[in-house]
Structure formats: structure tokens, C-alpha cells
Amino acid sequence: MAASRIISHPHRPFSPPPSQPHAHSSITLNFTLHPPKRCRLACVLRASLKENDLNDKADLFALPRPLTSTQLSDSVSDGPRLQxxxxxxxxxxxxxxxxxxxxxxxxxxxPQFENAFQKVERWLVDRAxxxxxxSLGGSIHRNYDLLLRHRLHIVGEVKYAVHHCLMANHGVKLEDLKRVLSHPQALAQCEHTLTKWGLVREAVDDTAxxxxYIAMHGVKDAGAVASSAAAKIYGLNILxxxxxxxxxxxxRFLMLAREPIIPGTDRPFKTSIVFSLEEGPGILFKALAVFALRQINLSKIESRPLRNMPLRMADDNSNGSPKYFDYLFYVDFEASMADPRAQNALRHLNEFATFLRVLGSYPMDTGTV
Ligand SMILES: O=C(O)C(=O)C[C@]1(C(=O)O)C=C[C@@H](O)C=C1
Structure with missing residues (x-):
């Protein structure tokens, strides 16, 4: 098994190791910013990182130690339960x-996704x-944005089959309902059924x-879309x-930790990255080609606005009129960072990306859901 070492220091550039398959190489997984071309972006990204003062506090701690893959799914044996x-x-x-x-x-x-990130960063819990x-509702964009703003590492993924129930207080029938409350993703996943029933959707923070809420307030004209476990916990009737x-x-859920894991090649691994590109014809094609050239399969691509600088000038003569939307691209590819193909692909991408950060290299969830 290759034993590449991950350094998770946020201020060093990405510098791929030599490409021998079994080298004990040193891979810096965080972002690279080369002046002068990249300094504008650097300022924006630094500003965005500063939004979370916890990041600075995290620097007070010693450099994190990488996790091994045996630490992935269980609590520390005989130790306290993983939180x-x-x-x-x-x-x-x-x-x-x-x-x-x-x-x-x-x-x-x-209460919110951001609190989960913060709890890990503050060492109040072990993972998030x-x-x-x-598969029906698409991406949870908020978490893409938070992955960039925070400095946690993706150490695993887990797929979970979601079975929604419509529930209400005892004695309330489907015909009595005018409204339905749930998480926006859950409402989107039940779009056709809720439309058929003519229910007005109301978005709340989570399904449970x-x-x-329905149970505590004895609501009679609204139901909730949630799990059967939630119905049991809050004493609601499943309609x-x-x-x-x-x-x-x-x-699909991501498992996040303060420390990255040591990527292996002993089982299928996935790597998640985020990058941005200069404007120009075919540049995204060129970026994706670094993977295609090495027979690396892409399993997900998502683009998000570069929030602190969402518009870029066409060029210096554009009289100040913004022209292009500016994007960050999140890509998941099916290879481990211990695989020389992945290292070469990222070295290649790094030649023309204006920003590149590896969010994690982790075992794929290949189990049944
Ligand atoms: O509200 C919940 O129960 C959640 O766990 C959140 C969430 C989501 O954000 O997508 C998780 C799984 C389902 O897709 C619906 C909602």
C-alpha cells in the first residue's frame, strides 16, 4: 500500500510529490496562490476565511495528525464514544x-450546518x-460553501436511503391538512405527491x-414530512x-474531521477538490481533461459563485462594467491521492488553476443503501 503523507497546513501551496507509486511522499493538500496572477483571488479567499474567526483559533493547536483508515468508522476502542x-x-x-x-x-x-463545523473546529466533538x-433534490449548496470557508477534511462518505412519511397529530386526517412543514430538501423530494394533495409547503430547518413543532403546538391544519423515527419520538400519527x-x-453525507486521513490504494477511494479558473475559451474543458487523460472517472461536478467576488471584469478596458460570473468548481474524482494518476492530474491542473484545494481523499461508500 502506498504511504503518502498528508500535511494539512492551510498556508502552504499544493506541491505534488514525485510520481513513484510507493514513494513515501509528502502531499500538501491545501490551496495554492501564486502572485501576481492569483493575488486578487487570494485576497478574496482570505477575506472569506476570516469570516470565521475560529479558523484563527484552530491555529493555536498543534498541527493535526492524519487519521488512519482504521479510525474511520468506529470509536476509539475501549475509549470514550466518538461524538x-x-x-x-x-x-x-x-x-x-x-x-x-x-x-x-x-x-x-x-441547529445549523455551520454549528456542526464549528463544534468540530472547537474540539467540542470529534466529527461532523x-x-x-x-438523488432527487440535488446538491446541498450551503455545505459546499461551508466546506470552503472552514478547514475541516472530508474523511469519508455515507449514503443513506431516505423514506419520507407524512405525519400529523392524532385525530388529524389527510383531508384536514392545508399545510405541510419540512426541510426544503425533503419538500423537494416529495414535490409531486405534495402537489397532488394540494398542500402549501413551509420550509423549516430540519424534518424532525x-x-x-407540529407535536409541541398541537397543530391541526398542518402535517410534517419526516422519518418514521421522528413520528415515534414526537408521538405523531403516520398518515x-x-x-x-x-x-x-x-x-450522500460527508464525514468531516479536523485531521485528514492517510489515503490508501487498498480499496476504492474518492478525492474531492475545489478550484477556480481564469476566463477563456475551453478552460473548463482543459481542467476536466487532466482527469480524462489519466482515465480518472469524475463522479460529481458542482459550480458555486465565488461569493466575495461573484463578477469579474471582462478586461482592463471594460470601463468598470462587470461581465463574467466567477465560479468555484467542486469536483469529486474516483482515485486516491496515493495514486500517482491523481497526483499527476492535480499537478497538471495546478499549472493553470487560479486556486486549488484538496478537501479530502477518502474511501468510497460502495455499500448498499
Ligand atoms: O432534515 C433532516 O432530517 C436532515 O437530516 C436534512 C436533510 C438534507 O439536508 O438533505 C437530510 C436528508 C434528506 O435529504 C432531507 C433532509
């Missing part, structure tokens, strides 16, 4: 995903498990939170089961 932050209240799908990812963990509820995409628009409704 895993998730967004929502008990009964949320994220809680079940956290328990699937770390079977003996203590799942710690957080957060949704990143759903919707169930809790309909499996109401998502497709029986195959799977959410």
Missing part, C-alpha cells in the same frame, strides 16, 4: 446517517456528518424539527409512508 455533530434535532435523517457512519457514536444535534447531495417521488431516494 459526532449533525444538523437537526433527534429523529433527523442526519442523525441516522451519523449513526450509520459511526455505529457506536454519540450523535450531537446542532453533513448532507451534500440527494417540523415533526417536533402516509414512502411519499418521496421515487422509491430510490438516497442522500
Amino acid at each position: 459526532v455533530a449533525y444538523q437537526g434535532v433527534p429523529g433527523a435523517y442526519s442523525e441516522s446517517a451519523a449513526q450509520k457512519a459511526y455505529p457506536n457514536c454519540e450523535a450531537v444535534p446542532c 456528518v453533513l448532507p451534500i447531495e440527494n 424539527g417540523a415533526a417536533q 402516509a409512508q414512502d411519499i418521496q417521488d421515487d422509491c430510490d431516494n438516497v442522500t
